[in-house]
Amino acid sequence: MFGWTILGPVGGSSSSAPSHTGFTISNEQLHDNISKFWEIQDVSSHREDSLSVEEAECEAHFQSTHTRDSTGRYVVRLPFKSNAPQLGQTKHIAEKSLNRLIKRISHQPEFFKLYSDFLKEYESLGHMKKVSEDKSSPTESFYLPHRGVMREDSLTTKLRVVFNGSCKSSTGISLNDTLHTGPKLQADIFDVLLYVRQDKFIFTTDITKMFCQIDVHPDDWKFQRIFWTDDQSSTSEPAMYDLTTVTYGTKPAPYLACRVLKQLLSDEGHKFPLAIEPFEKGSYIDDITGGADTLSRLNEIASQVEALCLTGCFPVAKWKSNHPSFCKVNSSSLSSNTSHQFDESTCKILGMSWKCSLDILTFTGHTTQTSAITKRIILSETAQLFDPLGLISPVIVRAKILMQDLWLEKIGWGDPLTPQITHRWKTFRRELVDLANLKIPRWLNLTSDLSHVEIHGFSDASQTAMAAAVYIRVSHPNQ
Missing domain, CATH: 3.30.70 (Alpha-Beta Plaits)
Structure with missing residues (x-):
């Protein structure tokens, strides 16, 4: 089976909702987010070749400025917009950000060590270089605040330092505001996963460290400047460093x-x-x-x-x-x-759980328990069911229908739920553990000697949802 796609109708709400970050989501943003939650994905292989004016400018900039060094490594320039607004000062902002960071993590010795080790490795690999005194005050520069993100499931780097290219300067303009995003070049994950299922x-x-394998031209290092110190007491002056490679947190990095x-x-x-x-x-x-x-x-x-x-x-x-x-x-x-x-x-294959020795795709049975169940919690936990191929859409649709009922009853994001809806969600969540028993063959039995291939499609609809499923039937010469 290729997969299911299931859609259910969406109701409306008259109230905005606070997000996890503490910002207020507007009615329009909320409507867009919920709509995307229900949309049928377009799996057409057609791609739009035309670029917007800004995308074309970014592409032309890359073609005219990229080079390779003597080892074959690529060197790129940051794609600044031709009409970019004026950057302001960020040095003081970055210094204050570092002081807050040091103060916060100085009481977490393990976290501080991981943070320090990450940046020491960065420097040893040449991904950042200390700024000499004669280059410490360029006419134009940008200082990037940074923070650490823990990745407990990582087998290699448990902590990654990420850099904030969206920090506003004294003029209210960030580095990312002055840079092109560039056209989308990565493939759709749906298409790649279908490709992954084709071969025996x-x-x-x-x-490894993909962004860091691409050098940024030295003339642009001053726009990727950071402060750092190993002194947990914050009594010594922090050192300045320039990041020398494509940097995660800057808009054009992907x-x-x-x-x-x-x-x-x-x-x-x-x-x-x-x-x-x-x-x-x-x-x-x-x-x-x-x-x-x-x-x-x-x-x-x-x-x-x-x-x-x-x-x-x-x-x-x-x-x-x-x-x-x-x-x-x-x-x-x-x-x-x-x-x-x-x-x-x-292990993971593009986010999907894959047991390579058995060659099967699996799902994790979520058993998250929270003291209070709200509409926000239901939406958050449902979104954790990663299923780009739609293989468990018959399961996820139950949560979507429940969300629809919450929407129609105009229940707020933090409001208490009715006993009936609470019972429905708890029952659904308990049954999610059964997903661990689901085993889906990765391989679709496609080979170069196929004698016959058929595709069968089915669809159905009810008052609460509509669905479509596509199956592939293959025949081999010896069958």
């Missing part, structure tokens, strides 16, 4: 990263023809997936994918495959000597 054997890998990979494919792809399809159809941001009917072909594709990445100075790691003997061939890189993951544990 697959591998997945990801580019575009620049994806655009550089597209450029790499254009520059070097002809040397590695087997890597072209995984790059074009099986990649999503820093994740790359490839597949084949045989192990030997899978190894060849993986080897060329890695070789292509390395020509642009993009190391790859965290290899996973559903074949126990998967091994990249004809490659001498360090990552090639690392065994790929193959066991009964659950």
Whole structure:
């Protein structure tokens, strides 16, 4: 089965709702958010080729300014808008932000150590460089406040420092206000996951620290300046550093990263023809997936994918495959000597839970318990059910119908619920644990020797929801 898509009607509300961040969501924003929650996804393969004026300007800027150094690494310029508003001062703002940060985390020694270690590694890898006295006061600059984000499920970096390019300067203008976002280049996750399900054997890998593998031209470092000190007492003057690579938290970072990979494919792809399809159809941001009917072909594709990445100075790691003997061939890189993951544990493939040894997609049975159940809690917990392929839409639609009832009764986001609705939600939430028993084959049994393929579609509707399901039926010569 490809998947389900289910839609239910949406009611209206006359009140705005406070969000988790403490800001008030307007009626219009609330309507848009809820509408998106119910929309049927467009899975058409048609793509709009035309660019807006700003997107075209950003693309032209990249083409005329990007370069490569002697190692093959790409160097980019920040894509400032031609009519960008004037940046103001941010040095004092960033200093105050650092003082608040140090004060807050000085009582958390483990957190402080992780934060400090992250930035020390940043400096040792050349991703940031200390600013010398003669370059400490440029006519134009931007100081980025920063904070730490813990990722408990990460196998490598437990804490990541993120930088705030949206911080307002003294003129009320942020760095991000002056930069292009760039056109959307990454594939739709739905399309990539369908591609992932087509081949009998697959591998997945990801580019290590993808943004940091792309250098920013030295003339633009002054717009990525930060303060930092290892002194927890905040008594010493913090040092200034320039971030030298594409920086997470600046608006064009996703575009620049994806655009550089597209450029790499254009520059070097002809040397590695087997890597072209995984790059074009099986990649999503820093994740790359490839597949084949045989192990030997899978190894060849993986080897060329890695070789292509390395020509642009993009190391790859965290290899996973559903074949126990998967091994990249004809490659001498360090990552090639690392065994790929193959066991009964659950890993992620573009956010979906995947048991590679069993080659099945699974779901986690959520058992979140909260003391008070509100409309906000119901919407938040329902949104945690990540299902881009619509495989558990028959389950999620029950929560959507419940949300519809709350909407029609005009219950506020923090209002107490009726006993009847509370009982319906608790019953639904208890049953979510059964999702852990759901096992969906990743592979759709598609091979190069298929004799017959049929697609069957079904649809139905009621007063509360309408649904469509698409199945694929395949026939092989020996069947």
